Amino acid sequence: MYDQVVENRDGRPLHERLSEEFRHRIATGAWPEGSQLPSEATLCGEFGTSRGTVRQALATLRNEGVVTGGRGRPPMVRAAVQSQSFSTFMSFTEWAHSIGKTPGQRTYEVARRPAGPVAAAQLGLEAGEPVVEIYRLRSLDGVPAMIERTTFVMEAGRLLFDFDADNGSIFNYLRSRGVDLSRARRTIDAVAAGPDDARLLEVDPNTPLLRERRLTSSADGRPIEYSEDCYLPSLTNFTIDNTSESRASLVRIPTP
Amino acid sequence: MYDQVVENRDGRPLHERLSEEFRHRIATGAWPEGSQLPSEATLCGEFGTSRGTVRQALATLRNEGVVTGGRGRPPMVRAAVQSQSFSTFMSFTEWAHSIGKTPGQRTYEVARRPAGPVAAAQLGLEAGEPVVEIYRLRSLDGVPAMIERTTFVMEAGRLLFDFDADNGSIFNYLRSRGVDLSRARRTIDAVAAGPDDARLLEVDPNTPLLRERRLTSSADGRPIEYSEDCYLPSLTNFTIDNTSESRASLVRIPTP
DNA sequence: AAACGCCACTTGTATGGACAAGTTAACCAA
DNA sequence: TTGGTTAACTTGTCCATACAAGTGGCGTTT
Numbered sequence: 338m339y340d341q342v343v344e345n346r347d348g349r350p351l352h353e354r355l356s357e358e359f360r361h362r363i364a365t366g367a368w369p370e371g372s373q374l375p376s377e378a379t380l381c382g383e384f385g386t387s388r389g390t391v392r393q394a395l396a397t398l399r400n401e402g403v404v405t406g407g408r409g410r411p412p413m414v415r416a417a418v419q420s421q422s423f424s425t426f427m428s429f430t431e432w433a434h435s436i437g438k439t440p441g442q443r444t445y446e447v448a449r450r451p452a453g454p455v456a457a458a459q460l461g462l463e464a465g466e467p468v469v470e471i472y473r474l475r476s477l478d479g480v481p482a483m484i485e486r487t488t489f490v491m492e493a494g495r496l497l498f499d500f501d502a503d504n505g506s507i508f509n510y511l512r513s514r515g516v517d518l519s520r521a522r523r524t525i526d527a528v529a530a531g532p533d534d535a536r537l538l539e540v541d542p543n544t545p546l547l548r549e550r551r552l553t554s555s556a557d558g559r560p561i562e563y564s565e566d567c568y569l570p571s572l573t574n575f576t577i578d579n580t581s582e583s584r585a586s587l588v589r590i591p592t593p
Numbered sequence: 594m595y596d597q598v599v600e601n602r603d604g605r606p607l608h609e610r611l612s613e614e615f616r617h618r619i620a621t622g623a624w625p626e627g628s629q630l631p632s633e634a635t636l637c638g639e640f641g642t643s644r645g646t647v648r649q650a651l652a653t654l655r656n657e658g659v660v661t662g663g664r665g666r667p668p669m670v671r672a673a674v675q676s677q678s679f680s681t682f683m684s685f686t687e688w689a690h691s692i693g694k695t696p697g698q699r700t701y702e703v704a705r706r707p708a709g710p711v712a713a714a715q716l717g718l719e720a721g722e723p724v725v726e727i728y729r730l731r732s733l734d735g736v737p738a739m740i741e742r743t744t745f746v747m748e749a750g751r752l753l754f755d756f757d758a759d760n761g762s763i764f765n766y767l768r769s770r771g772v773d774l775s776r777a778r779r780t781i782d783a784v785a786a787g788p789d790d791a792r793l794l795e796v797d798p799n800t801p802l803l804r805e806r807r808l809t810s811s812a813d814g815r816p817i818e819y820s821e822d823c824y825l826p827s828l829t830n831f832t833i834d835n836t837s838e839s840r841a842s843l844v845r846i847p848t849p
Numbered sequence: 850a851a852a853c854g855c856c857a858c859t860t861g862t863a864t865g866g867a868c869a870a871g872t873t874a875a876c877c878a879a
Numbered sequence: 880t881t882g883g884t885t886a887a888c889t890t891g892t893c894c895a896t897a898c899a900a901g902t903g904g905c906g907t908t909t
Contacts, residue, residue, distance in 0.1 A: 409901030527783035545801030665871030
């Protein structure tokens with residue numbers, strides 16, 4: 338019955354396809370929130386795999402916070418915020434589509450200029466080295482939602498002059514051009530809207546904004562992009578589930 | 594040589610002691626950031642355990658983002674923000690100590706009163722059911738840092754009348770009294786400081802604050818506490834590392 | 850009826866083996 | 880010297896097994 342899950346030897350690991358199937362069952366309500374899911378032995382029988390593989394699949398759901406556990410206790414489906422894939426979390430465009438809204442953008446500037454001190458420090462450059470900066474307003478269903486100030490190292494930035502910044506996702510474009518974007522460090526705080534941002538977001542100056550500073554790097558740690566994104570908190574915020582079983586990946590830190 | 598790690602059969606699982614030892618080596622610089630750590634086979638030999646156990650220990654470090662991997666590629670120590678344990682993340686007092694600062698608090702109110710609509714909805718109560726509310730100013734090294742408005746269900750709240758709220762950690766106190774606090778959902782956004790909060794934090798009204806709304810529950814999902822904590826963003830912010838390998842546990846969501 | 854103990858079942862922990870897939874370095878050949 | 884191939888090594892995946900530890904239900908005993 339579920340042979341298409343197991344037989345599909347397209348290279349994807351088995352435990353990955355299993356965890357995907359489990360996620361799908363939870364999303365569709367086949368395994369409702371709060372219900373206890375089948376025992377590991379049952380799942381082994383259903384998919385014809387070993388227990389280790391089933392446990393590996395369940396483990397990925399566990400540290401997404403979707404499934405609880407406990408010795409002797411059957412695992413339960415937990416009411417958790419649904420996790421987002423890396424690309425959904427990185428790309429405003431993809432995120433907007435995933436929540437059923439239409440993303441928009443208006444680009445005010447694409448410029449090659451010497452790096453400022455903050456961006457240079459984050460990107461590991463000397464202040465004054467050339468970078469590409471983009472200044473955009475992002476909207477959801479036509480309503481202004483976020484201001485984006487992004488600084489790219491030249492390696493990635495030079496590609497942007499061939500890109501219509503008013504049309505689509507920079508993240509997906511750069512990926513398609515072979516740029517390795519696979520790590521991101523986000524720091525979240527609050528700032529008052531400056532006069533420019535306030536005008537674009539159509540709010541009063543000094544309105545509090547939710548700021549996300551993001552340093553995106555390649556797999557081997559070379560910085561590619563530094564961005565300061567200011568969200569209208571009435572439209573967007575950030576959520577995380579924590580449990581006592583796992584160490585927190587989101588951490589509270591003192592400002593230097 | 595490392596027999597004390599393996600031989601210590603005090604009930605703690607072996608893979609947990611291993612991952613702790615690994616974390617310790619990274620923290621002390623025995624395994625410097627950016628270096629590649631010993632092969633799994635080497636670690637098996639060193640600790641006398643099987644490969645599965647070593648891999649399980651490494652896996653916990655992996656989804657904290659501390660260690661990278663890859664087939665054929667030796668695992669490397671990644672420059673990541675150090676993770677915080679659940680209790681460090683939950684308890685302002687414990688967090689302050691972990692960063693070498695002295696926590697302070699000044700309690701302005703401990704009151705039993707009917708639940709307001711927001712707290713009641715979050716805690717799953719009828720509006721008007723009795724709850725215990727606490728209003729506190731938290732400080733770091735004597736400097737005001739955060740305003741805390743917490744609402745407890747009576748089951749936990751009744752214990753607080755026996756507690757000196759100006760002295761120590763409510764979280765640790767409740768835990769010691771047997772209250773099960775093991776899950777938390779945090780939502781982060783930005784708000785303008787109201788007149789009361791501004792006066793206590795010694796800032797101008799309408800200064801942007803970093804707001805964390807937190808619903809803490811027991812293991813089986815019963816809500817215990819709902820809190821709205823407003824941080825001075827100049828002193829505190831939140832940070833998270835993301836990679837393309839894992840689905841994001843921190844998610845961006847539209848405000849209802 | 851309540852308390853207790855036993856037992857089946859479940860998950861957590863740990864071991865061992867096997868193969869696949871990728872990396873690195875040494876080696877040989879042109 | 881340069882290029883490509885090979886071989887050793889490493890990690891990812893998957894399997895099978897065994898035992899420990901906790902849960903819940905059943906039945907007996909009190």
